[in-house]
Amino acid sequence: xxxxxxxxxxxxxxxxxxxxxxxxxxxxxxxxxxxxxxxxxxxxxxxxxxxxxxxxxxxxxxxxxxxxxxxxxxxxxxxxxxxxxxxxxxxxxxxxxxxxxxxxxxxxxxxxxxxxxxxxxxxxxxxxxxxxxxxxxxxxxxxxxxxxxxxxxxxxxxx
Amino acid sequence: xxxxxxxxxxxxxxxxxxxxxxxxxxxxxxxxxxxxxxxxxxxxxxxxxxxxxxxxxxxxxxxxxxxxxxxxxxxxxxxxxxxxxxxxxxxxxxxxxxxxxxxxxxxxxxxxx
Numbered sequence: 464x465x466x467x468x469x470x471x472x473x474x475x476x477x478x479x480x481x482x483x484x485x486x487x488x489x490x491x492x493x494x495x496x497x498x499x500x501x502x503x504x505x506x507x508x509x510x511x512x513x514x515x516x517x518x519x520x521x522x523x524x525x526x527x528x529x530x531x532x533x534x535x536x537x538x539x540x541x542x543x544x545x546x547x548x549x550x551x552x553x554x555x556x557x558x559x560x561x562x563x564x565x566x567x568x569x570x571x572x573x574x575x576x577x578x579x580x581x582x583x584x585x586x587x588x589x590x591x592x593x594x595x596x597x598x599x600x601x602x603x604x605x606x607x608x609x610x611x612x613x614x615x616x617x618x619x620x621x622x
Numbered sequence: 623x624x625x626x627x628x629x630x631x632x633x634x635x636x637x638x639x640x641x642x643x644x645x646x647x648x649x650x651x652x653x654x655x656x657x658x659x660x661x662x663x664x665x666x667x668x669x670x671x672x673x674x675x676x677x678x679x680x681x682x683x684x685x686x687x688x689x690x691x692x693x694x695x696x697x698x699x700x701x702x703x704x705x706x707x708x709x710x711x712x713x714x715x716x717x718x719x720x721x722x723x724x725x726x727x728x729x730x731x732x733x734x735x
Contacts, residue, residue, distance in 0.1 A: 532644070536638050540676025548711040570717065576678035581639035582649070 479486045498520040498616045509546055510603045513571070517599035518541040520575040528585040536581055543572050546602075553610065560609040567602040574598040583584040626706075627656050627664060630673035637674055640684040649684030657685065659664055661702050673708040677715050679688075679722075686719045687726035696727050 473482045519539055523532070546568060554561035579585040629637055633656065634647030641650050661668035671677070689699055705716040 481640050522735075523642065533636065533638070537636055537675045540638070540674075540678050540732075542712040544676040551710065565714065569721075572718075573679050577683065578681055579640070580678045580680040582641065582644045583639070583681070584643065 470581070495616045501608070502553060502610060502613065505549050506606055509549045509553070509606045512542055512546050512549075513599050513603050513606075516575065520595050523596065524588050524591045526587050528583055531580075532585075539575060543575070550606070551619075553606075554613070557609075557613060560584045560612060564602070564605050564609050567598075567605045571595075571598040572607050625656075625660055626668040626670060628670040628673070632656075635674070637681050637685075638678050640680050647681070649681040649686075649688065652681075652685045653688050657689060657703070658692060660717065661689065661699065664702065666702050668704045668706055671705060671712045671715050672709045677718075679718070682715065682719055683722045683726070687722040689729055690726035690730055696723050699723055 518538055519535060519542070523535055523539065548562065548563075550564045550568060554564060574591065575598075577589075578591075627633065629652070631654050637647040637649075637652065639645050639648040641648055656669075657667065686699075690696065700720075705719055707713045707716055
């Protein structure tokens with residue numbers, strides 16, 4: 464009888480431990496999956512924002528200065544800063560990937576905002592629209608590749 | 623004792639453009655009103671970058687790279703100029719400003735002036 468009771472008690476304890484372990488594992492996997500999905504979403508937002516900025520910038524550089532340009536200029540510079548924040552967050556724990564994406568963002572920013580950006584004497588620059596498109600594709604591609612290289616958060620690394 | 627200049631409140635909320643013709647928030651005016659007088663007097667100056675929508679390269683190049691074209695050496699600029707940013711997304715402008723200064727100096731050396 465005593466043997467039977469101790470077996471039952473041991474089974475009950477084992478069951479409870481297994482339940483706790485399963486619940487812990489599920490919660491851990493669920494949290495990690497959520498974080499991975501969040502990273503994918505951030506990467507997607509970066510690429511969408513870059514696409515949006517490049518459209519605005521190509522329109523901006525395809526024509527001469529207009530009195531209402533200040534609004535577009537503010538939207539473009541704010542968009543680039545938003546991308547920089549997302550890159551900071553996304554690659555916070557990987558300096559190499561962060562550096563690689565930041566360099567491409569700097570190049571993109573220079574294609575868009577260097578020279579006569581913001582100038583009342585600005586003239587259309589058709590060559591620049593091509594350069595902006597290429598730089599936008601490069602930064603988007605770099606972010607996508609770098610996102611894939613990020614260590615997953617499954618076991619607490621890369622967090 | 624040093625001066626602290628917060629660009630958005632002490633200069634202009636939307637810094638952009640190179641020259642005075644480009645609007646009130648242009649890089650030349652910022653350089654001439656704030657940076658050049660301080661550096662000429664050997665004063666330490668702190669520039670706070672927080673709060674603007676962003677900084678176009680044209681503004682940064684003219685305001686800070688322009689110091690080199692006014693014959694200030696990068697070493698002197700580094701000694702007297704302190705750049706500050708605490709809000710997310712602004713610290714990269716500090717790196718970019720030093721890049722503009724270094725690039726302007728390289729161009730100056732290459733042109734032999």
